[in-house]
Amino acid sequence: MFCEKAIELIRELHRMSDGQLPAFNEDGLRQVLQEMEALYEQNQSDVNEAKSEGRAELIPSIKLRHCCLLRNQRCVTAYLYDRLLRIRALRWEYGSVLPPNIRFHMCAEELQWFGQYKKSLASFMRSLGGEEGLDITQDMKPPKSLYIEVRCLKDHGEFEIDDGTVILLKKNSQHFLPRWKCEQLIRQGVLEHVVS
């Protein structure tokens, strides 16, 4: 049956429904495009035959192949679009720098798209809130206090806070830090928020 390769792509994304980004399936995509090319060529030759020799009985087959072309198109579009949604989510979860193992799963065009998304988000945030701009990825939950108690879950090296003090983020050490400085590190799982 036609379009089996395309549904494989969709299944691959559907299996990871929590939003993880699987590796870009360049091979699968190419096979779908090859199938589409073959379908198109067969249709072209059948259309020519139907026209020149007046063989109207070929038309149902042409229509069937055309449906398959449209179906493949739908699957590929949905595949690429859903990946973009996932990549966009990464910007909010990880911040502007992605870990290398995730970058590895993206194709060149997706990396480029991510860069541009980052840029437009940054210029939007600069345009907000007067001179300094407003970081809208901060304070996803309304803050109760400006400083919070955090515990390090792994060694992260030195870390500088606003007033210039440098602290060493060592595994199992506990610190009292400005909330806005740690929010991203907490989301990345480097720090843990301690509520007493």
Add this chain to the structure above:
Amino acid sequence: MDTHSYLPVQPGVGMEENFLSLDDILLSHERLPIRADIAFPRLGFLEKSSDTQDIAEGTKMELPLWLSKGLYERKRRVLSVELPKVYREGWRTVFNADPNVVDLHKMGPYYYSLGSQMLHFDSPENPDIAQTLLQTFIGRFRRTMDSSQNAYNEDMSALVERLDSLEKGLFRSGQSGLNSFQSWEKGQATQLTASSLVLNYRKRKITDIQS
């Protein structure tokens, strides 16, 4: 509280399909029994059981929903779509008797959506199918909602595995509402937590190293 920045494209409602929704694409891959009312020349290889060159008129075969929908025409008879078993009279009686006992995951898992899609094809049974779908949903909804709103920290897998994909989605949003409310009551709502996406990635990384 779960904040998810990845929101997949939602499936369409009722008879509509959402073009980019992964769920709807998988739904439209479900196979339907059909009968070809005209011949399809040079496509015999699609029908595994015979090795003729063409699909002859009157051949009975299975086609995915998307293809049947694309080829189906009301005015001209190209193919006639037969009802899958679970929507036929016999099963409808079962659903009408007690919708709670059936395992919709096994029957579907897209029982409601596929049923609504069947309404695209002309059939005298359509009003009955629609009515059964609705009554089945109503009959099961109370139990689904009740357990999703009240079972906190309990193993619900025995109930969940019998739900249709639509009901599963409803169950999940009920549970996430319940969980957020409980964590708010305990004063944990203000605690910052690591993103679940990041945590899942890390889990996988460890297994990568082991293998």
